[in-house]
Amino acid sequence: MRHVPLLMLALLVSPPAGAEGHYSSKTPYQPLQSSSSYEAAPAGYEPVQTQIVARHGSRGMTGAKAEQQLLKLWQQAQQQDALTPLGRELGPDLERLNAAHAKLGYGNLSQIGIEEHRQLARRLAARLPALFKRLAAQPGSVQVLNSGVDRARDSAASFSESLGAAVPGLVLAEPQVDRFTLYFHKLNAKSDTLTNPQDPRWAVFRHSQAYQAHQRSPELSSRLAAIKADPRLAAAAERTLAALFKPAFLAQQQLMKPLDALFALSDVYEIAPGLQRELGFSFDRYLPEDVAVLLEEANDAEDFYVKGPGTREQDAVSYAMAEGLLADFLAAAERRDTARLRFTHAEILMPFVTLLGIQGLSEPLPAAQAYSHASSRWRARDAAPYAANVQWDSFRNAEGRVLVRMLLNEKETDFKPSCGAARQAPGSHFYELSGLKACYAAKP
Numbered sequence: 001m002r003h004v005p006l007l008m009l010a011l012l013v014s015p016p017a018g019a020e021g022h023y024s025s026k027t028p029y030q031p032l033q034s035s036s037s038y039e040a041a042p043a044g045y046e047p048v049q050t051q052i053v054a055r056h057g058s059r060g061m062t063g064a065k066a067e068q069q070l071l072k073l074w075q076q077a078q079q080q081d082a083l084t085p086l087g088r089e090l091g092p093d094l095e096r097l098n099a100a101h102a103k104l105g106y107g108n109l110s111q112i113g114i115e116e117h118r119q120l121a122r123r124l125a126a127r128l129p130a131l132f133k134r135l136a137a138q139p140g141s142v143q144v145l146n147s148g149v150d151r152a153r154d155s156a157a158s159f160s161e162s163l164g165a166a167v168p169g170l171v172l173a174e175p176q177v178d179r180f181t182l183y184f185h186k187l188n189a190k191s192d193t194l195t196n197p198q199d200p201r202w203a204v205f206r207h208s209q210a211y212q213a214h215q216r217s218p219e220l221s222s223r224l225a226a227i228k229a230d231p232r233l234a235a236a237a238e239r240t241l242a243a244l245f246k247p248a249f250l251a252q253q254q255l256m257k258p259l260d261a262l263f264a265l266s267d268v269y270e271i272a273p274g275l276q277r278e279l280g281f282s283f284d285r286y287l288p289e290d291v292a293v294l295l296e297e298a299n300d301a302e303d304f305y306v307k308g309p310g311t312r313e314q315d316a317v318s319y320a321m322a323e324g325l326l327a328d329f330l331a332a333a334e335r336r337d338t339a340r341l342r343f344t345h346a347e348i349l350m351p352f353v354t355l356l357g358i359q360g361l362s363e364p365l366p367a368a369q370a371y372s373h374a375s376s377r378w379r380a381r382d383a384a385p386y387a388a389n390v391q392w393d394s395f396r397n398a399e400g401r402v403l404v405r406m407l408l409n410e411k412e413t414d415f416k417p418s419c420g421a422a423r424q425a426p427g428s429h430f431y432e433l434s435g436l437k438a439c440y441a442a443k444p
Contacts, residue, residue: 029387057113058274082249111277319351357416
């Protein structure tokens with residue numbers, strides 16, 4: 001790896017200001033391990049292929065509802081002289097957030113989001129310099145795919161531009177949209193037509209339809225309603241709003257239910273860290289620490305059931321649709337002198353991480369046991385923060401044997417425990433590709 005000045009290294013790995021709060025899946029990205037501490041490839045093996053699937057970077061809110069509702073509530077309280085000293089500060093902060101969104105556009109990448117992918121690309125190039133030197137001599141050997149959604153496209157563009165700058169002479173293939181591997185949670189017959197019954201994407205399509213039916217199911221609706229029915233949230237809403245608005249106003253206002261106002265405040269609290277370059281401040285002071293923890297748990301619970309492992313009784317409905325993406329990874333891993341770069345969303349990363357069987361991020365719960373931070377190790381900020389990524393590096397020896405190393409958010413990560421026989425050596429992070437294919441083909 002080429003020499004990197006200490007100041008530049010600090011910039012590449014340091015988290016943005018305000019990233020240490022309780023932001024669930026809106027947590028800005030930071031790499032979990034430096035490549036200087038990675039296990040060395042076994043003697044005789046050289047890197048021949050690399051691939052990544054990454055969530056888009058930090059962004060603005062996808063819609064104006066939360067900030068606008070809160071602002072209307074605040075304006076009504078202001079007219080009635082019903083604001084506390086802390087409450088008087090909330091309105092101007094919401095107006096600054098609104099102005100930032102007007103300039104940025106709802107759902108678009110923030111400056112931090114752009115930089116997250118630029119830095120991710122630089123670290124990839126620095127990790128595998130010999131491979132990328134060969135790729136630079138083969139125009140089009142680096143493939144770029146995205147979900148078709150603007151923030152995924154923009155993340156791909158930021159990553160690609162940065163990678164090209166880091167590797168002189170590198171010419172990437174034209175970006176392509178692949179909904180079956182990168183937007184599989186919303187496949188539909190009108191946009192995603194398949195004509196060949198033998199096409200393996202039919203299975204992904206069927207899994208997607210089952211998943212969308214599950215999203216509309218009374219069972220899931222009931223479970224999500226139970227999360228918000230937690231009496232601790234009602235008490236937290238009362239206490240949090242009392243710090244912003246006078247009691248008489250809260251008793252008579254009809255614009256927002258207290259719990260709705262609390263979750264709206266949670267939405268702006270979570271989004272602010274990824275907008276630090278645009279805002280320059282956070283909403284942390286409006287949520288007491290214990291309330292922020294409670295809201296993160298509630299948001300994690302929703303993601304756990306909707307996008308993560310869910311319940312044992314669900315029969316993998318929340319993540320089986322990621323099988324096409326896994327098949328794509330396994331196929332790409334055996335190719336020589338290529339790179340495959342994919343850019344997508346949390347709705348893809350969370351099921352994929354579950355399907356991979358990564359310990360702590362893939363275990364479902366019995367239907368009778370409710371998700372909580374005490375009952376499960378699963379956290380949205382670990383499974384899919386902004387710019388979350390799964391990377392596989394392939395290494396080949398003279399005999400043609402291929403080993404694969406997996407990184408989750410740039411940390412060396414084991415494949416599922418049942419793939420242990422594929423390890424190159426006890427305790428190693430390198431796995432034989434043939435063994436991985438057999439392991440993931442086997443039914444649990």
